[in-house]
Amino acid sequence: MIQSLANWILSFDILSGLGYSISWGLSLFVVSALIFVFVAVNAIVLVYIERKVSAFMQVRLGPMRVGKFGMLQTVADALKLLQKEDIIPRMADKVLFIIGPWTILIASVVTFAAIPFSETLLAANMNIGLFYVVSISSIVVLGIVMAGWASNNKWSLYGAMRSAAQIISYEIPVGITLISVVAVVGSLNLQTIVQAQAGVGNLFHWIPIPLPNWFIFHSPFLFLAAFIYLIGATAEINRTPFDIPESESELVAGFMTEYSGLRWALFFLSEYANATLVAFLVAIVFLGGWQSPFADYQGAQVALAIMTLTAGMWTAFVKTKVGRLSIYPLGLSLALTLSAWLFPGFAIWLASPGLFWMIMKAATIIFLLMWFRWTFPRLRVDQLMYVSWKVILPISIMNLMGVAVWMWLTGEIQF
Amino acid sequence: MSYISNITNAVGTLIEGMKVTMGYFVRPREHVTLQYPDEVWPVPSRNIGVGELDAYNTIRSKLTVDMNDCIGCKACERACPVNCIHIDAYKGTPEDNLQITSNGTQVKLLVANFIIDMSECMFCDLCTHPCPEDCITMTPDYQFISNDNLKTDVTPEQRWRDKDLLIYQFSKVSEEERNRRKAEADEAKKAKAALMAAKKAAAEKAAAEKAASEQAATEKAATPEVSEETARAETEAEVIKPSQEVSPAPEEATNPINVTFHEKSSAETETEPAQPDVVTEKPDESEDSTAKESENG
Numbered sequence: 001m002i003q004s005l006a007n008w009i010l011s012f013d014i015l016s017g018l019g020y021s022i023s024w025g026l027s028l029f030v031v032s033a034l035i036f037v038f039v040a041v042n043a044i045v046l047v048y049i050e051r052k053v054s055a056f057m058q059v060r061l062g063p064m065r066v067g068k069f070g071m072l073q074t075v076a077d078a079l080k081l082l083q084k085e086d087i088i089p090r091m092a093d094k095v096l097f098i099i100g101p102w103t104i105l106i107a108s109v110v111t112f113a114a115i116p117f118s119e120t121l122l123a124a125n126m127n128i129g130l131f132y133v134v135s136i137s138s139i140v141v142l143g144i145v146m147a148g149w150a151s152n153n154k155w156s157l158y159g160a161m162r163s164a165a166q167i168i169s170y171e172i173p174v175g176i177t178l179i180s181v182v183a184v185v186g187s188l189n190l191q192t193i194v195q196a197q198a199g200v201g202n203l204f205h206w207i208p209i210p211l212p213n214w215f216i217f218h219s220p221f222l223f224l225a226a227f228i229y230l231i232g233a234t235a236e237i238n239r240t241p242f243d244i245p246e247s248e249s250e251l252v253a254g255f256m257t258e259y260s261g262l263r264w265a266l267f268f269l270s271e272y273a274n275a276t277l278v279a280f281l282v283a284i285v286f287l288g289g290w291q292s293p294f295a296d297y298q299g300a301q302v303a304l305a306i307m308t309l310t311a312g313m314w315t316a317f318v319k320t321k322v323g324r325l326s327i328y329p330l331g332l333s334l335a336l337t338l339s340a341w342l343f344p345g346f347a348i349w350l351a352s353p354g355l356f357w358m359i360m361k362a363a364t365i366i367f368l369l370m371w372f373r374w375t376f377p378r379l380r381v382d383q384l385m386y387v388s389w390k391v392i393l394p395i396s397i398m399n400l401m402g403v404a405v406w407m408w409l410t411g412e413i414q415f
Numbered sequence: 416m417s418y419i420s421n422i423t424n425a426v427g428t429l430i431e432g433m434k435v436t437m438g439y440f441v442r443p444r445e446h447v448t449l450q451y452p453d454e455v456w457p458v459p460s461r462n463i464g465v466g467e468l469d470a471y472n473t474i475r476s477k478l479t480v481d482m483n484d485c486i487g488c489k490a491c492e493r494a495c496p497v498n499c500i501h502i503d504a505y506k507g508t509p510e511d512n513l514q515i516t517s518n519g520t521q522v523k524l525l526v527a528n529f530i531i532d533m534s535e536c537m538f539c540d541l542c543t544h545p546c547p548e549d550c551i552t553m554t555p556d557y558q559f560i561s562n563d564n565l566k567t568d569v570t571p572e573q574r575w576r577d578k579d580l581l582i583y584q585f586s587k588v589s590e591e592e593r594n595r596r597k598a599e600a601d602e603a604k605k606a607k608a609a610l611m612a613a614k615k616a617a618a619e620k621a622a623a624e625k626a627a628s629e630q631a632a633t634e635k636a637a638t639p640e641v642s643e644e645t646a647r648a649e650t651e652a653e654v655i656k657p658s659q660e661v662s663p664a665p666e667e668a669t670n671p672i673n674v675t676f677h678e679k680s681s682a683e684t685e686t687e688p689a690q691p692d693v694v695t696e697k698p699d700e701s702e703d704s705t706a707k708e709s710e711n712g
Contacts, residue, residue, distance in 0.1 A: 056439070058439070059446055060447060060448045064450060371436065
């Protein structure tokens, strides 16, 4: 994406004098800024959605007073956080205290460079993309330990230590489940992994139900691996039921106890960036990435039309807790059409439905994470370790072997 | 085998829990949230009163006064245990257009000021019962937030300066009229005070003269047989009260000076019972103050 952007900049007569290196640097900056803006806006939207989801699950209304249905609530909250006093405790290790949240944020934002949002929308097409994502997202634990240690607070230190123990423990099953997918594809390139899931096939190779060739339908083992990865990833991003590093009832706020204002907002930002990253990774590795579920179906258009019609009927006639939704799909489609007419480049993006399907899949996973969060109680520390080392790790190792056996049985690989 | 059964049990219960939350998420049902300023809980309307107290409500909240019925008797002000009611009533004049209450009583006083400080009110309901016209009542209106509360400058102490919005003015008399009436009343009061001060000063002078003559008489009578004790007591008394013109003898327990003064003062001044003690101890100061008062008046 960066190279194509650089070439696009040079294609203009006025800008052709810039030279390739400058235009490359410029496009690098633009792409990084885009990713950062995506992460920030994403966090604001997700916080709102999370509050609404939790409210509906608890028979409440959630934020209702700032904007229509409280839609501007998180914007107001963000503005409030930016205005707040920035406190550094007197006995804190100032350097680490300041570096900690930035380390976490950078580690969680930088991983988005390797995520293919669509066929073309990919910042850096690395041949070790998956490895890059997993390894860089592990740097988050470094930032958490920094923040916890620098705060000079027992709660913070406990939270940081728990977090380190938890993330390191759950990294192993997560890595093994990802390896089981890599074993099938034979590549660490995320774009290659997505492209390997194109087309339609039978469910679990033999059961005659036509389904997309996504890896979650590849074999029972990979089906299980998807859920194991989801569980492990939930633990890695410190979300409930694995939120013992910041368990409110025990450690106040864990490693972010001493933080306030902008730095605290950075923690929040990175938390939701991590959740989004996990959702994207699940979508890429197990759910076919930007591949449309109707890609090769005969009459996919019909299916899509029926789906849209049903959704439209539902939104128009069903009165939900937030009121009748009929106006929102209408407005959205109108805005999309208008922007497609105004910006032809945007129309090209729209024509390739990769981004849409990618975001839909990621949104489903994020909703699943929220569903987990507002349903499950928190695990104890020893329970957490038990689940990691005694349940998930053995299952994931057996799963890896099962995948190998399955591939030998189905004839995908020959010895 | 408890290992596997534990895992299956855990997965089963987790799925069950997720079913429950999803059920609440999807089901279109009534929420428990009350959008407070837009929706409010209904106030229970049942009355617990019997017979005469039939209108006695379970909820006692904001106090209201029907100013058409108020006769300015200050019964509620006296009944209030926390002094949250302040009434200024002046003698009515023909221009005030005083009316007849719903009970048939002719209003004789102009109620220029009727303030209820709801920040002090403790909702005891004691003020409503003494009211002869039943014009002060407790209402079930518990929402004190509104724009039509009037700020007033009439609070005796300005300690509630941050709670001014909880001070309710019920009187419809205009501020100019109120100020005029107040000035008139103050003038009358000051004139009366000046008069009384003059009388008091005269009485004091008379008492002091009388006391001096009596003292002289007793001293004359007592000088031949002065014992050591009484002499010492006398000197002590002089040391303690050097400013006193005439120091009475300590053995005179029933001081004739004070008795006479009390009788006179109680007859003259009704409102200032604490004054005589001060006067007897420091007559100079009291004279000065009364002189000042008379000058000001």
